Amino acid sequence: MGAHRHRRAGARPRADPRDREVARLPDRREGQLGRQARRRDRQHAHGGRRARVAGSAVAVRRDQRGFTLLEILLALAIVGALVVIAFSTVRIAVASWRQGEDRAEAYQHLRGVALTLARTVGGAYPYNAPRGDTPAASLLFGGSASSLEFVTQTAPFPGSVPIAFTAVVIELGTTGEQRGLVIRQRLLPNRNPFTDAVVVFNDPTLTELAFSYLDDSGAWQDTWDVETQKRLPKAIRIAVGGTLNGRAQALLPLTVPLRVGTEAQ
Template sequence: MRRQGIRGFTLLELILALSIVGAVLVIMFGGLRVGLAAWQRGEHRAADLDHARSLVLLLEHALEGAFPYRVTSDDGQGPRILFEGQPDRLILVTLSPPFPAAGSVAFTAMSLSGEAGGLTLRQQALPNPVALDAIEPVLVDATTTAVRFRYLGGKPEEWQDRWDIGKEQTLPRAVEITLVTGTGGGPLVPPALIVPIRATAP
């Protein structure tokens, strides 16, 4: 009596099954790679946003302490308030410097500008005859790709790209700061920061 043989897989069926398993694995690993890349982009974006927030808080603290400090004018027209307001540059005197000096210093002049594609901050204790542009920066943030300032004041009161201290004779009522940051994940523009200035006139 002959035993009937048990039929196994043919070579073609085996190759087909392995091909299907391989295709499923490729799809799974492709999806995993895409998900991992998206997660890493999200992490970088969150880090950029945290960094931008820390810069905004640093600048907000300094501007809240702005003071109408008078210096001797170079043109011989008497004392003037030390303040320069341009679209991409801001010079002021503050009672709350971003990086406090070691000693007891009441007034600190600081300069913010968008130099060479980054945010540059200089500061010095007053009185000091050295021009701000001649001293080394205390902060150069290369992740800031653009910085923009606007100033609230004038008659009628409105936002201006420049603040003429010689004409206005007071500090602006508020300063708006817009930063554009990013480290490769595309530009990141946090909401504009508007800082009211309490002491506008001596």
């Protein structure tokens, strides 16, 4: 191993005559490892790479695409149907609410009128005075199925001057200008307390009015004649009904007990 006489100056390796001479290789600098591919193989490789790139681009475009026209039309149709259903529901709810309000208003109106009548009838008093021009006094009370004449200490519509007794007529008008519930009153003492009474209230929406009178036996009578009874009834039952906004309403009858004048005179 090493050069012959390597310790001397100018030592050189000894050539072996049996060694073959090796041809010189040209210097091609740095290059890629391996054998260079043929042109057709290179085109095939580049084509596959381009195909893969194009395929990935198509996949990206497919993933990023928007809605089709059919999908948009279908979505708009669904939204329109939901809007129509919502508005229909709201319209039905508003109509039901209005009907409920009208019914409550009609009921409240009837109830207010019935309570006014009950308060007035509850103050009935056995007042004796002439009915007409004759001086003969009688008990001022008369009742039928649809009208009531009496004297009360609680006027339905008090005047500006406080008066102890007021003659009141409550009836159901069916003819003439005054239809429906009619209330007339006249201050006492006065002549013709019932026939000359002035109308103070008229409600055409009240189309039903009925009175019943309780006798000593506990039976209800449709009429009350003071000429034979000589006293006021034990109680009076009042039934009212009417039509408001085209809807018929009726209340349960109110029973009003009378406090004085129920004993025979």
